[in-house]
Amino acid sequence: MATEKADVVIVGVGGTGGILAAELSKAGMKVIGLERGPRHKTSDFAGQDELRYFQRQDLRPNPKRQPVTWRPNANARAVPMAPLNYGNQVGGGTVHYGAVSWRFHESDFRVRSQTIERYGAAAIPEDCSVIDWPLSYAELEPFYDRAEYDLGVSGKAGNLQGHKIEGGNIFEAPRQREFPLPPLFVDNSARIFEEGVKRLGYHPFPTPRAILSEPYQGRPGCAYCGFCSTHGCHVGAKSSVLVTKIPEAEATGNFKLVTGAMCYRIHSDNGGRVSGVSYYGPDNSDNTVEAELVILSPFIYDVVRLLLLSKTSKFPEGLANSSGHLGRHVMTHIGGRVFVAFDDRYVNMFMGPTAQKHTIDDLNGDNFDHGGLGFILGAQISVQGPGFDAGPIAASVGMPPPRGIPNWGAPYREFIAKYFARHAALNAQTDNLPFADQMIDLDPDVRDVWGLPAPRLTYDWRRPSERARVEYMLRKTEEIGRAMGASHVWRANERPGSPGGHHQGGARMGSDPKNSVVNRYGQSWDIHNLFIAGGSTHPTISGFNPTLTMQALAYMTADAIVNRYKKRPGPLV
Amino acid sequence: MTSKHNESRRAFLVSTVAGAGAVAAGAGLAQTTPQAEPAADHTHDNGGKLGAFLNQDDSAAIEAFTERLMPGAPGKPGARDAGVLNYIDLALAGAYAELQDFYRRGCAALADHCRKTYSKSFAQLTAAEQDAVITAMIEGKASSFTWPTSQAFFNTLRTHTMEGMFADPVYGGNKDFAGWRLVGFPGAQPVFTEADMASREAFTRGPILGLQAQARRS
Numbered sequence: 062m063a064t065e066k067a068d069v070v071i072v073g074v075g076g077t078g079g080i081l082a083a084e085l086s087k088a089g090m091k092v093i094g095l096e097r098g099p100r101h102k103t104s105d106f107a108g109q110d111e112l113r114y115f116q117r118q119d120l121r122p123n124p125k126r127q128p129v130t131w132r133p134n135a136n137a138r139a140v141p142m143a144p145l146n147y148g149n150q151v152g153g154g155t156v157h158y159g160a161v162s163w164r165f166h167e168s169d170f171r172v173r174s175q176t177i178e179r180y181g182a183a184a185i186p187e188d189c190s191v192i193d194w195p196l197s198y199a200e201l202e203p204f205y206d207r208a209e210y211d212l213g214v215s216g217k218a219g220n221l222q223g224h225k226i227e228g229g230n231i232f233e234a235p236r237q238r239e240f241p242l243p244p245l246f247v248d249n250s251a252r253i254f255e256e257g258v259k260r261l262g263y264h265p266f267p268t269p270r271a272i273l274s275e276p277y278q279g280r281p282g283c284a285y286c287g288f289c290s291t292h293g294c295h296v297g298a299k300s301s302v303l304v305t306k307i308p309e310a311e312a313t314g315n316f317k318l319v320t321g322a323m324c325y326r327i328h329s330d331n332g333g334r335v336s337g338v339s340y341y342g343p344d345n346s347d348n349t350v351e352a353e354l355v356i357l358s359p360f361i362y363d364v365v366r367l368l369l370l371s372k373t374s375k376f377p378e379g380l381a382n383s384s385g386h387l388g389r390h391v392m393t394h395i396g397g398r399v400f401v402a403f404d405d406r407y408v409n410m411f412m413g414p415t416a417q418k419h420t421i422d423d424l425n426g427d428n429f430d431h432g433g434l435g436f437i438l439g440a441q442i443s444v445q446g447p448g449f450d451a452g453p454i455a456a457s458v459g460m461p462p463p464r465g466i467p468n469w470g471a472p473y474r475e476f477i478a479k480y481f482a483r484h485a486a487l488n489a490q491t492d493n494l495p496f497a498d499q500m501i502d503l504d505p506d507v508r509d510v511w512g513l514p515a516p517r518l519t520y521d522w523r524r525p526s527e528r529a530r531v532e533y534m535l536r537k538t539e540e541i542g543r544a545m546g547a548s549h550v551w552r553a554n555e556r557p558g559s560p561g562g563h564h565q566g567g568a569r570m571g572s573d574p575k576n577s578v579v580n581r582y583g584q585s586w587d588i589h590n591l592f593i594a595g596g597s598t599h600p601t602i603s604g605f606n607p608t609l610t611m612q613a614l615a616y617m618t619a620d621a622i623v624n625r626y627k628k629r630p631g632p633l634v
Numbered sequence: 635m636t637s638k639h640n641e642s643r644r645a646f647l648v649s650t651v652a653g654a655g656a657v658a659a660g661a662g663l664a665q666t667t668p669q670a671e672p673a674a675d676h677t678h679d680n681g682g683k684l685g686a687f688l689n690q691d692d693s694a695a696i697e698a699f700t701e702r703l704m705p706g707a708p709g710k711p712g713a714r715d716a717g718v719l720n721y722i723d724l725a726l727a728g729a730y731a732e733l734q735d736f737y738r739r740g741c742a743a744l745a746d747h748c749r750k751t752y753s754k755s756f757a758q759l760t761a762a763e764q765d766a767v768i769t770a771m772i773e774g775k776a777s778s779f780t781w782p783t784s785q786a787f788f789n790t791l792r793t794h795t796m797e798g799m800f801a802d803p804v805y806g807g808n809k810d811f812a813g814w815r816l817v818g819f820p821g822a823q824p825v826f827t828e829a830d831m832a833s834r835e836a837f838t839r840g841p842i843l844g845l846q847a848q849a850r851r852s
């Protein structure tokens with residue numbers, strides 16, 4: 062049993078924890094980072110292997126060792142979720158993600174107010190618990206900018222200081238300057254998508270991605286190998302926190318990284334402060350870090366679990382949970398997937414970065430009139446691989462054949478042989494509202510290899526407005542497929558009864574300590590030296606991938622700690 | 635395996651060796667001799683023999699079953715050509731060891747269903763009878779199955795067949811890139827160019843690359 066002391070202990074050295082580690086250690090703070098998984102090197106990813114990384118999910122938590130369970134509602138029995146959406150290594154999910162890097166819309170930060178203003182209060186589902194964010198887009202913009210330039214994001218501006226630019230996303234919130242890097246190459250599937258959606262009057266643009274289109278900060282540009290989402294980058298062009306912020310943190314001499322460290326408890330003095338954490342080492346040793354500041358930055362399941370496991374007599378419902386909102390208001394993205402196949406051309410989806418390659422934002426957020434539709438919010442619609450990856454395993458297990466063709470036998474062989482290199486997938490990544498009964502708690506039956514209760518997700522999208530939104534987006538996406546000139550257009554059979562992806566919420570930020578867990582800086586309302594970073598703090602999720610927003614918030618939190626909290630510890634307002 | 639099949643396989647191997655030589659030349663490395671290429675040495679013909687996990691009867695059933703899921707035809711390699719049985723056998727002895735009982739019981743239920751319905755083993759049935767068994771399993775009409783359910787056993791075998799067809803050959807299937815040739819996947823290419831990505835044609839700039847070729851290059 063070892064005890065160490067530090068100024069700051071960070072639990073989870075991933076997409077946000079790594080940023081905080083670098084920024085705080087650069088400011089002279091002594092930081093210890095605890096990471097459950099291993100540390101990889103870029104050369105570890107020389108073996109481009111779809112079975113290992115896509116199908117067997119080598120860079121995700123092992124669901125056998127570290128189960129997270131899911132049930133559609135409180136009356137159902139929870140079962141372990143097969144694919145987990147987050148990372149299990151230094152750099153976290155940014156090592157294997159598709160690196161799609163969005164800024165949320167201005168309206169995404171004020172869904173409640175925007176909806177009431179435009180459609181009236183009745184447009185919000187009766188039992189929906191949506192609140193506005195405690196900050197505006199404009200307040201976060203400098204930190205989005207910093208994240209894009211610090212990490213390396215490629216894209217094309219569509220709104221420079223209010224000036225709309227065709228070819229970029231004209232629906233994006235105003236940005237102060239261009240992306241640091243030009244867009245990645247536009248591939249064949251993106252060209253076909255672009256031609257198709259323009260026929261329908263939409264505004265396509267290359268998806269911004271944290272993948273270098275040119276050499277930047279000593280790293281090379283993308284090699285377009287296609288082993289991208291679910292894989293680690295074999296040249297280091299993906300701007301993961303592993304290759305950007307971790308070396309920066311280590312160069313300060315103030316950062317100590319501990320891998321194989323499973324944090325199981327946050328210590329508190331029962332008087333409004335936390336004093337450190339305990340963790341199991343890889344040898345099952347029981348260790349403690351005493352720190353002035355505790356930052357939680359694992360995935361949302363473990364934020365909630367750790368706080369629930371750390372309950373005290375002062376906080377009997379979970380540490381920092383005087384509000385009773387810890388674990389609640391969890392949201393997901395529902396993927397409305399449509400497939401297209403061409404008889405007259407090859408598409409070669411397996412080339413280039415595989416996540417959302419080219420996108421329209423016309424049907425996302427409040428970018429279109431929802432009057433009479435029976436739902437608010439929308440989806441980002443993109444062309445991408447059939448699974449997270451675009452190789453033949455993803456195509457054969459992730460893309461059901463069109464109606465009338467069985468998924469086995471000679472007809473299936475003919476289908477996959479002809480269309481593997483001639484198909485594309487379209488995905489309507491559909492936004493989703495918070496409800497108090499969409500939640501994470503502790504599973505009473507399932508435990509992980511450390512003997513800790515598994516996090517349990519209770520979630521489904523069976524509400525009428527949720528179903529109407531997905532169905533609308535599927536129909537619009539099918540229209541796009543036909544406009545692309547595809548010989549075959551068919552949809553995946555999406556229906557309620559699935560756990561979704563990109564889980565966010567559970568420790569949401571707000572303006573009112575009675576209906577939120579943290580303030581805009583991720584600082585606990587109850588315990589001022591406890592901060593939370595990552596998607597658990599998001600009050601709404603938008604139709605966009607969450608990582609860049611999580612990272613912008615991490616830069617903002619680091620800035621507040623270094624420039625304000627460090628000098629005068631206490632509640633930040 | 636028929637002798638005719640062996641002939642076509644031999645022709646296949648010759649083209650593979652030629653292809654592998656072209657890889658080295660294309661990469662600007664020293665030309666390797668054909669003898670140095672290990673293209674043919676991981677053949678593991680498991681039909682009716684003992685493997686790493688599956689017994690003889692189960693091997694025969696799995697080989698026949700997966701061949702019906704992805705049947706071979708002239709010029710179109712199927713599960714048997716790709717060595718899907720070998721992939722599954724090695725996976726069950728290693729990465730998928732927790733599925734051993736799932737397979738053991740699934741194979742027993744499959745054998746029981748075939749015995750009751752046809753008085754034969756699955757491998758002894760005609761292709762049409764085998765397809766009828768698979769259809770009954772998908773429709774939940776094969777009453778010999780309890781756990782795993784017939785649908786779960788079918789779904790798992792289908793997934794593992796695709797893995798055995800399309801995973802890198804180091805895992806024991808996709809023999810001589812049979813699966814990648816079937817669908818036109820060039821494998822572990824380190825780079826695609828802007829011209830590659832703009833093309834409306836099949837990728838033919840270079841040969842198929844697997845992990846072993848990658849390892850030799852690095």
